[in-house]
Amino acid sequence: MSSGIYIHVPFCHRRCTYCDFYLTTNTKLTDIFIKSLVKEFELVSKSLENKDIDSVFLGGGTPSILNKQQLSAVFSALKNYFNLSGESEITIECNPEDISKDTEKLEYFRNCGINRISIGTQSFINNELYFLTREHTEEDSVKAVRNAKNIFDNVSVDLIYSIPAQTEKSLMYNLDKIIELDIPHVSAYTLIFEEGTLLHKAYSKKKINKNTDAKESELYFLVNNYLASKGYMHYEVSNYAKPGFESKHNLKYWEFKDYIGFGPSAHSFCNKKRWNNVKSVTKYSEMLEKNLLPVEFSEIPDAVKMENDYFISVMRSKGVCFEDYSRLFGKNFEEVFENAVAANIKNGYAKIENGRFGLTDKGFALADTILLDFVN
Numbered sequence: 001m002s003s004g005i006y007i008h009v010p011f012c013h014r015r016c017t018y019c020d021f022y023l024t025t026n027t028k029l030t031d032i033f034i035k036s037l038v039k040e041f042e043l044v045s046k047s048l049e050n051k052d053i054d055s056v057f058l059g060g061g062t063p064s065i066l067n068k069q070q071l072s073a074v075f076s077a078l079k080n081y082f083n084l085s086g087e088s089e090i091t092i093e094c095n096p097e098d099i100s101k102d103t104e105k106l107e108y109f110r111n112c113g114i115n116r117i118s119i120g121t122q123s124f125i126n127n128e129l130y131f132l133t134r135e136h137t138e139e140d141s142v143k144a145v146r147n148a149k150n151i152f153d154n155v156s157v158d159l160i161y162s163i164p165a166q167t168e169k170s171l172m173y174n175l176d177k178i179i180e181l182d183i184p185h186v187s188a189y190t191l192i193f194e195e196g197t198l199l200h201k202a203y204s205k206k207k208i209n210k211n212t213d214a215k216e217s218e219l220y221f222l223v224n225n226y227l228a229s230k231g232y233m234h235y236e237v238s239n240y241a242k243p244g245f246e247s248k249h250n251l252k253y254w255e256f257k258d259y260i261g262f263g264p265s266a267h268s269f270c271n272k273k274r275w276n277n278v279k280s281v282t283k284y285s286e287m288l289e290k291n292l293l294p295v296e297f298s299e300i301p302d303a304v305k306m307e308n309d310y311f312i313s314v315m316r317s318k319g320v321c322f323e324d325y326s327r328l329f330g331k332n333f334e335e336v337f338e339n340a341v342a343a344n345i346k347n348g349y350a351k352i353e354n355g356r357f358g359l360t361d362k363g364f365a366l367a368d369t370i371l372l373d374f375v376n
């Protein structure tokens with residue numbers, strides 16, 4: 001079976017107030033990072049019996065910060081150390097301002113073999129972008145999508161909603177822009193006030209308010225219902241796709257398949273083992289310089305943890321596949337969870353379809369609570 005590769009490119013020009021990803025604004029470190037990444041490919045590939053790969057995702061951070069030479073070094077090393085299938089989905093995350101002015105970057109992305117563009121638009125409204133401290137404007141969001149669509153079929157946008165003071169009207173404006181621009185994949189997340197972020201500090205000091213749960217729920221169902229009415233499938237709690245445009249790479253996370261993460265702070269799950277890398281470009285590079293894998297933590301989860309991890313992965317997307325569950329854990333899901341299955345179906349939170357037990361839209365809204373019926 002083929003694995004997915006995730007590459008964490010931990011650089012941004014500045015940190016958005018809501019962001020808690022590991023990253024640095026010291027872009028002078030990009031060359032060292034690329035050299036170390038190539039070394040990490042080499043060391044990890046040596047440890048793997050199966051080097052077959054069918055999805056690559058460059059995320060961050062801002063991978064679109066990388067220049068032509070850096071990207072071509074990444075792709076030639078990937079092809080050198082792994083068996084990259086010709087059918088691979090290869091995605092790069094881009095900030096709108098990097099691809100709105102000209103199409104040169106997009107063209108060399110395509111020349112490297114990239115075939116899917118995920119754009120961090122977040123909103124098509126200047127006030128909202130200002131609140132989110134993004135560097136781009138509404139005009140950049142629109143131009144970035146148009147430029148990407150001129151070169152790629154497979155384009156995704158990120159949308160952040162439930163921004164304080166957001167109205168149904170402003171959310172509808174964003175959704176209508178997505179429809180007007182004919183974007184086949186949407187990742188729509190509610191604004192999270194993560195601890196440690198500037199956004200959370202402002203909230204703690206009562207400088208800004210959060211929306212109530214009731215308002216957030218209204219906005220969530222507005223997104224679901226509107227995108228469904230326009231032909232999008234709701235295939236993960238926060239992800240929507242036109243038929244044929246589901247993210248092959250992200251489905252690896254949500255279907256409990258193997259993926260290998262590269263770069264500082266990247267996580268991996270492969271051959272029933274989990275590990276994550278150190279969260280520092282400098283430490284990452286120093287370890288690789290000494291031929292050491294830059295791993296901060298690793299474990300082989302015990303049977304109970306593995307089963308919990310399975311539910312956490314699959315319940316937010318296509319649900320429990322009865323055949324997979326019985327192969328992985330040697331048990332019959334419908335027998336073990338007979339009561340929880342019946343109760344969730346009765347409440348309209350879940351359904352059984354095509355050999356799977358999966359959540360409905362109503363269930364997705366309560367996914368974290370419903371999970372408690374299945375995890376230990």
Ligand code: SF4
Binds near residue numbers: 019
């Ligand atoms: S551009 Fe993305 S990764 Fe960079 S700081 Fe903003 S939210 Fe975080």
